[in-house]
Amino acid sequence: GACRVSMSMTEIRAGFAAIKANIQSRDPIRTLSILSHPHSLHKVQSSDRCCITYQLFTFYVDKVFKHCRTEDSFVNRKISSIANSFLSARRRLGQCREQNNCVCGEESTEKFKQILANYEGLNVTSAAMKSLGELDILLDWMEKSR
Amino acid sequence: SGELYCSLPNPRNVRFESINMKNVLHWSAPEGTGDGVLYKVKYAVYGVGKWIRKPECRNINRTWCDLSSETSDYKEQYYASVKAFLNGACSDWMETTRFNPLTDTKIDPPMVSVSSTDRSISIILTAPEKWKRSPEEESISLLQVYPGLQYNVSVLNKKTKKRWFFSISNNTLVVPWLEPGTAYCVSAQIHVTTPVLDSGFSKEHCITTLKDK
Numbered sequence: 001g002a003c004r005v006s007m008s009m010t011e012i013r014a015g016f017a018a019i020k021a022n023i024q025s026r027d028p029i030r031t032l033s034i035l036s037h038p039h040s041l042h043k044v045q046s047s048d049r050c051c052i053t054y055q056l057f058t059f060y061v062d063k064v065f066k067h068c069r070t071e072d073s074f075v076n077r078k079i080s081s082i083a084n085s086f087l088s089a090r091r092r093l094g095q096c097r098e099q100n101n102c103v104c105g106e107e108s109t110e111k112f113k114q115i116l117a118n119y120e121g122l123n124v125t126s127a128a129m130k131s132l133g134e135l136d137i138l139l140d141w142m143e144k145s146r
Numbered sequence: 147s148g149e150l151y152c153s154l155p156n157p158r159n160v161r162f163e164s165i166n167m168k169n170v171l172h173w174s175a176p177e178g179t180g181d182g183v184l185y186k187v188k189y190a191v192y193g194v195g196k197w198i199r200k201p202e203c204r205n206i207n208r209t210w211c212d213l214s215s216e217t218s219d220y221k222e223q224y225y226a227s228v229k230a231f232l233n234g235a236c237s238d239w240m241e242t243t244r245f246n247p248l249t250d251t252k253i254d255p256p257m258v259s260v261s262s263t264d265r266s267i268s269i270i271l272t273a274p275e276k277w278k279r280s281p282e283e284e285s286i287s288l289l290q291v292y293p294g295l296q297y298n299v300s301v302l303n304k305k306t307k308k309r310w311f312f313s314i315s316n317n318t319l320v321v322p323w324l325e326p327g328t329a330y331c332v333s334a335q336i337h338v339t340t341p342v343l344d345s346g347f348s349k350e351h352c353i354t355t356l357k358d359k
Contacts, residue, residue, distance in 0.1 A: 009340040017249070017342075024244045030225055033193025042221050133244070136341075137223070140248050143293065143340060144221075 003050045003096035007089045009143065015078045016135050022075055023068075024133040027126070034118045034131045039111055041141040048108035049145055054097060055104075055112045056138060057090035060131065063119065067128030079132070154237040155179060157228045161242055162213075164251040166288065168277035169217045171203075171226045172210045176237055184231045187211045192223040192244055205231075214277050220247040220291065249341040253288060255348035256297060256317075256334050264326040264356040269319040271297050271334050274345075289317075294339040300347065304329040313337070326358040 035041060035056075044052055065083035070076055096102045119127045155176035163172050175183055187203035190196065203211035217224045224245045230237040257272040273295060276286040289295050299312040301321055305328050312319055324330065331352040336345040 010342060013249075013341050021243055030190055030192060031195040036222070037193035040221060136246055136249055139341070140221070140246070 003093060003102050005089055005092045005096070008085055009139065012082050012085050012135075013139060015082045016139070019075045019078045020133070020136065022070075022072065023129060026070075027130045027133045029122075029126070029130065032118065032121070032130070033134060033137075034115060034127065035134045035137045037118075039114055041111075041137065042144065044111055044145075045105070045107055046145070047103070048105045048111075050093070050096065050102040051104035052108040052111055053142065054090065054093045054102055055108065056115075057086050057093060059112075059115065059119075060086050060135075060138075061090055064128045064131045067124050068132050082135070152236045152238055154183075154230055154232055154235045156237045156240045157185065157209075157230050158240075160226070160228050160240045162217075162224075162226065162245045162250065164245075164247060166254055166274050166277050167214070167218070167220060167247050167251050167291075168212075169214045169245070169247060169251070170210055170212050171228070171242070173228050173240070175209060176230050179230070179232055182232055183207065185209070185211075186229050186231070187213075187226065188239075189213055189216055189224055189226040192225060197227070215279055217245065217247055218277070218279070223247075248291070249343070251343075253336050253338070253343055253345040255345045256336055258332055258334050258348050258351045260332050260351045260353045262330075262353045262355045264358055265324050266320055266322045267301070267324060267330055267332070267353060267355065269299060269301075269321070269332055269334070271299070271317040271319075273317070273336060288336070292338045292343070296337045296339065298335045298337050298347075300333045300335075302331045302333075302350070304331060304352065324355050326355050329354045 065079060068079050119131065155178065157176055158174040160173040163170050171187060184205045184207055186205065187200045188197040189200060200211060200213065213226060225241055227239040227241045229239050254274040259270045261268045273287050273289045276288055276291055278285060296313055296315050299314065299319055300309055302309045329352055331350040333347045333350045335347045
């Protein structure tokens with residue numbers, strides 16, 4: 001059956017809304033997006049959604065949150081709260097993967113490769129901050145494709 | 147292009163004001179410049195490499211520019227920027243923060259229609275439509291845009307001043323066991339659970355239940 005993972009979207013949204021302006025103001029690059037260009041997440045087929053969601057959770061946990069420390073303790077607290085939510089959601093989604101309900105097709109593999117290429121095109125801190133500033137792109141897609 | 151040097155004070159408070167995804171860029175005139183200032187506007191899709199000029203907002207003296215058409219794809223995010231001109235001098239380009247139509251728009255209250263019997267009132271709610279280019283264009287209800295859209299409904303007994311609140315996901319509500327021949331006033335609000343968006347409450351719609359048969 002399909003993988004359905006409950007996640008405190010309202011909490012994550014509220015946390016991100018509180019730091020969005022701060023985080024996005026640290027990203028001066030308008031012409032590059034990690035998640036949404038050249039290929040939009042909204043083009044991912046439903047069969048690949050679970051896999052790309054798992055990959056993106058892993059991406060944020062392993063490559064984004066840990067590189068986003070700021071000088072602002074309020075912002076840091078919000079980031080770690082979001083990170084904890086992602087960690088527990090990924091753990092639950094991981095259990096789905098073990099039951100083979102989260103198959104990775106060619107498209108999601110290709111899409112995730114593009115995301116990593118966008119990420120590696122910048123230095124780590126810039127790439128992590130840009131990715132964090134795009135969290136609403138991920139959340140919008142997750143909710144739209146529920 | 148006739149721009150001597152950019153020493154003019156900058157436009158201030160450049161931002162999107164959005165209602166039901168009608169996305170209008172607004173700004174305040176540069177400090178101390180008085181009349182005669184002209185502006186031009188450009189916008190960019192976040193993640194795409196180029197700024198695009200808005201011809202209809204070139205050499206304008208008003209301090210707003212409707213970018214609804216250019217920002218109608220709410221799966222994208224946008225920046226916009228304004229530059230001021232006066233007597234051959236110009237300002238810097240002043241940018242908005244990143245604009246996400248889905249989370250940064252405001253939502254109008256729902257439309258409310260009410261009918262009654264002697265002991266109940268029926269309420270039908272209609273969510274506003276997303277902005278569209280022309281009346282001929284297909285209408286998109288904000289219900290389609292926000293799957294988590296709900297309604298908060300308030301019902302007031304005008305005689306006893308007793309008020310009930312209901313939170314519903316579908317758009318109809320029947321309130322039973324009411325008093326015949328009594329005036330009730332209904333008001334409703336839209337509540338989107340995530341992203342969190344709340345409209346104001348609609349104005350009150352009052353109706354009197356029929357007298358007892």
